[in-house]
Amino acid sequence: MKKYDAIVIGAGHNGLTNAAYLAKAGLDVVVLEKNEYIGGAAVSRSLTEGFTYSNCSYVCSMMRQSLHRDLNLTKYGLRIVPYVGQMYFGNGKCKWGYWNPDVEYNNARSRNPHDADAMARFFTDLNRYAQVIRKTLLRTPPNPASMKPRDIMEILYLAKEFWKLGEKEIYEYIRFFTMSAVEFLDDYFDDDLLKASLASAGIIGTAVGVHSPGSAYILLHHVMGDVDGNVGAWGLARGGMGAISNALAGAATDFGAEIRTNAPVAEMIVKGGKAAGVILENGDEVHAKIVVSNLDAKRTFTKIVNKEDLPEDIYNRAKNFKFRGSSGKVNIALSGLPKFTGAPDNKFLNRAGVMFGCSLKSMEKAFDAWKRGKWADELYIEAVIPSPWDPTVAPPGQHWMSTFIQYCPANLADGPWTPEKRDAFGETVISNIERYCPNFRDLIVHKEVRTPHEIENEVGLTEGNIFQGELTIDQLLFNRPFPGYAQYRMPIKNMYMCGSSTHPGGGVSSACGANAAREILKDLGKTNVVPEDDCNDD
Amino acid sequence: MTTNQLRYPDEELRHSPFHERMVALSARDSWSAWNGYKLANNFYDGEYEYFCIRNMCGTYDVSPMQKYEITGSDAERMLDRLVTRDITKLREDRVTYVVWCTDDGRVIDDGTIFKTGPQKYMLTCGSPCIAWFRKACFGYKDVDVKDVSDTIAGLAFQGPTSYSVLKAMGLDGVETLKPFGIMNFPFKETELMVSRTGFTGDLGYELWIDAEHALDLWDALYAAGEDYGIQPFGEEALNMARMEAGFIMPYMEFAEALKTVHFEHDQTPAELGLDWLVDFKKPRFNGRAALLKEKETGPKYTLCKLDIEGNKPAEGAEIYSDKDCANQIGYVTSAMWSPVVKASIALAMIETKHKDGDLWAEVYYYKELRPYKKVAKCTLQNKPFYAPPHAKKTPPDPF
Amino acid sequence: MKKYDAIIIGAGHNGITNAAYLAKAGLNVLVVEKNDYIGGAAVSRELEEGFTYSNCSYVCSLMRQVIHRDLNLTKHGLMIIPYPGSMTYSEEGEIFYNYNHSEVAYNSIRKISPHDADGLMRMNADLTRYATVIRKTLLRTPPDPTSFKPKDIMELLFLAKEFWSMGEREIYEYVRFFTMGAAEFLDEYLENDLIKAYYAVSGIIGTALGVYSPGSAYILLHHVMGDVDGSVGAWGLSRGGMGSISKALASAATEFGAEIRTNAPVQKILVKNRKAVGVVLENGDEIMSDIVVSNLDAKRTFTNIMDKDDLPEGIYEKASKFKFKGSSGKVNIALSGIPKFKGAVDNPFVNRSSAYLVGSMEVMEKGYDCWKRGRWSDDPMVETVLPSPWDPTMTRPGEHWMSCFVQYCPAELADGPWTPEKRDAFGATVIDKIERHAPGFKDLIVHAEIRTPHEIENEVGLTEGNIFQGELTIDQLLFNRPFPGYAQYRMPVKNMYMCGSSTHPGGGVSSACGANAAREILKDLRKTNTVPEDDCYDD
Structure with a gap:
């Protein structure tokens, strides 16, 4: 029977990235995917005829440009088109912003000169923090308890980046890590709607409220990405997020990797304390020298690895890894472009993100509802309509809208999720949107409602957590997934992890998969083929 | 639409x-x-x-x-605390050139303050700064900043x-x-x-x-x-x-300190040759401690006026202490061919310890789309490149 | 009695430049000037109260910027202001406006002739290419091609290198260009008469050539060779008049210790043992010096203030045959307001530009024919410049003065010598011509100064009133200027030099002749060179 050099479990974008780099280095790699399609949460799916949804992740900003370039993803069809800006609705008002700083300045100033001025400072400060963190994205985090020269070098590197900030900034930085988004924003702005729109980045995908300590960092995590050097800018993958996975798969395949769909893994084979392959659900065995899991930490260690093969503390840590699913997703096919009340007559803003329910108060209320295992009547909804600027995803004149909802509990107080509850949730979302677009319901052709329940079951993200585990400081950097195991090597020899449960965390960035590949190649004594630094030399 | x-x-x-x-x-x-x-x-x-x-x-x-009207009985105190110059000395119907700094002594912006009445000032500057000025008002009872730009x-x-x-x-x-x-x-x-x-x-x-x-x-x-x-x-x-x-321009000679991502990219008044605007006799003003500290060692860089041989404007040129361009000591911030002086002139940030030594500029230019570079000798100028005597006469020369 | 290191005869701009550089090198220098004012043909004169004329030369373009910079003339009060453009008016009110700004110019020309707008771009590129080569020789002493001295050979190689860098095809073009008429040259690029007339003017200014005469293409080049602030071919105005240039140079020279004496006409250069030793003034004073430098033109130098006996054979003859062929007149007019030309648009740039009053090349050729017959044409080419809207120092606010340069005006008339009556008749012709272009012009006139070649020769000292101190024809250029074998500023009498426009690179307010001569003198004295060798331009 054929023995592979490496098996990658899960054809999500990180798994594919990992496979591509291992194959590039000359390894014989197979990727095993449980679904009949690849991509994990970075997929494009046609669920009703003529419409293609990015039915999980829907924007792209964290995708590492150096990887895009290195793997020549453009050749494999990937095109990232930047957003022009965003519109945000709250308290009965609509405001909008642009990524172009000159345009944005004029726009902001016409509303509130004070906030326009503060905005420049806000983004300067945020960039200052972000650029330090960003440098760590394509690096393996060090183990602070280790005395290996490599780890010490990494710590020194981080310290250098850190100390370069100057004493005052370091205090600010430490403070920042423990701050809430609202506290942070209060330093700069007067306007509630503006603050709410910015604070939303502090809660997306995470079970924290805008007032919760740590939400400021989540906010940073979201502006850390960039499109073509425009820090904080978001982009759309042409053809949907699946285009990213397809491009990665194209690159991996060209390097000789094999991708097998409909191949759910039941168990990992461990022989003599070493990973040796996997057993599929149909009983087939696949052997390899190395096994890489792209599943989240909990699924990896509690579902496909035998408890007996693990050190005790790891099992417990995996079991307790914080997920706290808090997001829902509704994808809606529309027969026409919705007109939102109060939105400017400005076709440029068709290429913008749309945020509903931007009110610090209602956002906090929604968080409170989540804590009680319910969803709120008034939700924070982040929407985008890709079709006006992506001709490949809807028939001409028709559109589809992605709505991302914060918060939607993974576990309801009144018992498990049912199709009825799911539809009720969907109904709440539609009626929320209807407040901003009275005839919205009439436009609906088809909709797909996904609560954490659906996301977990179909995509395999525990509790539907989009980041494969919360992005809180206790689960970041050398703590991700577990202290001592942040270098992608797992407690079982020849076993690695490469998903968003590892550093640098969630988001369609390919960074986890690339970093893991680098470490694997190091262990195999192969020449590194993974870009070490990001393109951004700022 | x-x-x-x-x-x-x-x-x-x-x-x-x-x-x-x-x-x-x-x-x-x-x-x-x-x-x-x-x-x-x-x-x-x-x-x-x-x-x-x-x-x-x-x-x-x-x-x-940007024009701000600053009024109130505490206006003078607020301004005096804000800028590095002694505003208490500013008489009515007089204007003064000022800079204001962060606590770290980095220049936020420069501008002019007009004293238009006993408790009334107009401050003008190139970029909006209202959020900073409002912060500067905290702690003073009777001072109001009004944006009168429009x-x-x-x-x-x-x-x-x-x-x-x-x-x-x-x-x-x-x-x-x-x-x-x-x-x-x-x-x-x-x-x-x-x-x-x-x-x-x-x-x-x-x-x-x-x-x-x-x-x-x-x-x-x-x-x-x-x-x-x-x-x-x-x-x-x-x-x-x-x-x-020899006047400085924001985004050319200096980066506004509140809007720079890299803190080493902004400047202190002394680096801009504006140490004469800093009045350490004042007991307190924004950035005083940091600037006092800088005064001991001297500024790392100094903005210099250069007369550069040849006629190619030295925009974006790097400054070296040697003709072989091995040791970079600075960079040009703005440059032009001066039609009046008939010289290629430049303002450049040069490491203070090197500014009185040999200065060479590597000048880049295009001729019909093709890039060229050359090394040109620079001469340090202490006075403005052009300062006609008629500019300061009172009464001025009639025509 | 005090003995100077050097005496310079004539305080024209080249003489003062020469004095400045000699003084800068530490020499004890005296400049002697016959008039009671300095500047020669680069002067500003108030002949009518409230009006200052540049009454000879009137535009500045050839002035070497490197000298301006090196002598710090800005500090000494010099400011050169470029014209925004220049134009041609026909009597019928047609107007061709050539803006210096190339995009604006393209649009303006395109309205008249799309063909020519395109052709001009090619022509300007070609002219600039020719000019670039020539311009590099301006601040260099021309080599003696018959010499075998290393320096001369180096210079020839330098010129050859510049020449050959053009490529074979271009060299043929270049050689052809030197022998072409301006009209022929322009016909290759242009079709519109007015536009051709505009460019052809540069081919005849100051020179006794017609637009069809071989060699006039080079004169055209000579005029576009200058530049102001890197804009090749651009012309500039000297603030305060052309006298500002002389004044600034004099101020620099004086600061270096040179002495300038006006009202001191030289009668004779003293020669002893075939060496120049000083000068005798007309009042009989003798001034001794180690070196004598003449800023006068070649003819005046060798035939007026030198003894034929002091000269080697042949030089006197060559000097007396040096081609002058005076052909230009100048009328300076004080005005109570701005004249309005037919067809002129209401555009602030128009009043700040020079204007040629000529409708076609044929008109110029007719004027040339008249000149050949010793007459002036009824319809001469007049170049008008109105400096005052652009220079607040020359007239009172609201009043103006106009410089009119007239081509052609014969130095010698067929019907006997110039008389004041004839001069006035010439002036009337010019004013009538302007009146035809700008009805109501005559009513604005407050004062007029009319200068035929006769006046220019007698007052300024330019033989036949030739503004270039001798024709700029190929036989009198480069190593042929003033005479073959003497193009290195050293004259046949030892310790005697020439530094005026009769030497390389020729006429125009460039300071180049004076500076080049100073460099050669310093070399002979084994002093360190203080004269910039290269022009600032490395293009």
Whole structure:
């Protein structure tokens, strides 16, 4: 029977990235995917005829440009088109912003000169923090308890980046890590709607409220990405997020990797304390020298690895890894472009993100509802309509809208999720949107409602957590997934992890998969083929 | 909405109160933006307009400049704490050039403070700073900062014949106005404030009036100036004149400290050659401790004026201490061929310890699309490149 | 009695430049000037109260920027202001406006002739290419091609290198160009008469050539060779008149210790043992010096203030045959207002530009034919410049003065010598011509100064009133200027030099002749060179 050099479990974008780099280095790699399609949460799916949804992740900003370039993803069809800006609705008002700083300045100033001025400072400060963190994205985090020269070098590197900030900034930085988004924003702005729109980045995908300590960092995590050097800018993958996975798969395949769909893994084979392959659900065995899991930490260690093969503390840590699913997703096919009340007559803003329910108060209320295992009547909804600027995803004149909802509990107080509850949730979302677009319901052709329940079951993200585990400081950097195991090597020899449960965390960035590949190649004594630094030399 | 609209609706730049007249005189229709207003790059040609400043007289629309009215019994204390200069010494009807710094002593912006009344000041600066000024007001009881940028129109009126035009316009007494002085004249049913200030190094004034009377002022000035060669000039010409005068420009010589991502990219007053604006005799002002500390060791960089051999403007050039360009010690911040001095001049940030040694610039330029570089000797200049004696005379020379 | 290191005869701009550089090198220098004012043909004179004329030369373009910079003339009060453009008016009110700004110019020309707008771009590129080569020789002493001295050979190689860098095809073009008529040259690029007339003017200014005469193409080049601030071919105005240039140079020279004496006409250069030793003034004073430098033209130098006996054979003859062929007149007019030309648009740039009053090349050719017959044409080419809207120092506000340069005006009339009556008749012709272009012009006239070649020769000292101190024809250029074998500023009498426009690179207010001569003198004295060798331009 054929023995592979490496098996990658899960054809999500990180798994594919990992496979591509291992194959590039000359390894014989197979990727095993449980679904009949690849991509994990970075997929494009046609669920009703003529419409293609990015039915999980829907924007792209964290995708590492150096990887895009290195793997020549453009050749494999990937095109990232930047957003022009965003519109945000709250308290009965609509405001909008642009990524172009000159345009944005004029726009902001016409509303509130004070906030326009503060905005420049806000983004300067945020960039200052972000650029330090960003440098760590394509690096393996060090183990602070280790005395290996490599780890010490990494710590020194981080310290250098850190100390370069100057004493005052370091205090600010430490403070920042423990701050809430609202506290942070209060330093700069007067306007509630503006603050709410910015604070939303502090809660997306995470079970924290805008007032919760740590939400400021989540906010940073979201502006850390960039499109073509425009820090904080978001982009759309042409053809949907699946285009990213397809491009990665194209690159991996060209390097000789094999991708097998409909191949759910039941168990990992461990022989003599070493990973040796996997057993599929149909009983087939696949052997390899190395096994890489792209599943989240909990699924990896509690579902496909035998408890007996693990050190005790790891099992417990995996079991307790914080997920706290808090997001829902509704994808809606529309027969026409919705007109939102109060939105400017400005076709440029068709290429913008749309945020509903931007009110610090209602956002906090929604968080409170989540804590009680319910969803709120008034939700924070982040929407985008890709079709006006992506001709490949809807028939001409028709559109589809992605709505991302914060918060939607993974576990309801009144018992498990049912199709009825799911539809009720969907109904709440539609009626929320209807407040901003009275005839919205009439436009609906088809909709797909996904609560954490659906996301977990179909995509395999525990509790539907989009980041494969919360992005809180206790689960970041050398703590991700577990202290001592942040270098992608797992407690079982020849076993690695490469998903968003590892550093640098969630988001369609390919960074986890690339970093893991680098470490694997190091262990195999192969020449590194993974870009070490990001393109951004700022 | 038309489908061929190419502009973001929110990018539609506002028109300054003088815009109508400027459009009529613009041969090239070349505009850029300044604080949300349309700003002329030039009207015909930068050099042509530059010579208006040096030879006759010209107007430059400073209406888009940020103007803040600061009033109240604590206004003086607030300003004194804000800027590095001693504002208590500023007399009424006088103007002073100032910088203000962060707590780390890095320059946020430069500007001018006009003392227009006992408890009344006007502060003008290039970029908006209202959020910072409001912060500066915390702790003072009676001080109010009002943004009057949109209600006051400003016109810089510069050049050797400018004085004669103001006289021809009937501004009696303007002959006694000294540099950095302010005078008020009745104009129509309002008041015209004239300050003898400017950004060109030549004789010149700045005229301030409420926005509704801006066009009246323009017309009166242009009628009086017809025989004196009056002409509007744009940013290109201004930039040439200010370089020759050795004046600094934001985003060229310095990066506003509150808006720099890399903290080492901003500057202290001493690095900009503005240590004379820092009054350590004042017990407290923003950045004092940091600047005092810097004073012990001296600034790391110093902004220098360079005369560079050859005729290629040294924009973006790097400065070395040796002809082989092995040891980089600085970089050019702005550069031009000076038509008046007939020299290639530049402002450059140079490591202080090297500035009195040999200086070489690696100059980059294009000839018909092909890039070239050459190494040129630089000579340090201590005085402005061009400082005509007539600029400071009171009364000025009549024509 | 005091003995100087060097005496310079004539305080024209080249003489003063020469004095400045000699003084800068530490020499004890005296400049002697016959008039009671300095400047020669680069002067500003107030002949009518409230009006200052540049009454000889009137535009500045050839002035070497490197000298301006090196002598710090800005500090000494000099400011050169470029014209925004220049234009041609026909009597019918047609107008061709050539803006210096190339994009603006393209649009303006395109309205008249799309063909020519395109052709001009090619022509300007070609002219600039020719000019670039020539310009590099301006601040160099021309080599003697018959010499075998290393320096001369180096210079020839330098010129050859510049020449050969053009490529074979271009060299043929270049050689052809030197022998072409301006009209022929222009016909290759242009079709519109007015536009051709505009460019052809540069081919005849100051020179006794017609637009069809071989060699006039080079004169055209000579005029576009200058530049102001890197804008090749651009012309500039000297603030305060052309006298500002002389004044600034004099101020620099004086600061270096040179002495300038006016009202001191030289009668004779003293020669002893075939060496120049000083000069005798007309009042009989003798001034001794180690070196004598003449800034006078070649003819005056060798035939007026030198003894034929002091000269080697042949030089006197060559000097007396040096081609002058005076052909230009000048009328300076004080005006009570701005004249309005037919067809002129209401454009602030128009009044700040020079204007040629000529409708076609044929008109110029007719004027040339008249000149050949010793007459002036009824319809001469007049170049008008109105400096005052652009220079507040020359007239009172609202009043103006106009410089009119007239081509052609014969130095010698067929019907006998110039008389004041004839001069006035010539002036009337010019004013009538302007009146035809700008009705109402005569009513504005406050004062007029009319200068035929006769006046220019007698007052300024330019033989036959030739503004270039001798024709700029190929036989009198480069190593042929003034005479073959003497193009290195050293004259046949030892310790005697020439530094005027009769030497390389020729006429125009460039300071180049004076500076080059100073360099050669310093070399002979084994002093360190203080004269810039290269022009700033490395293009």
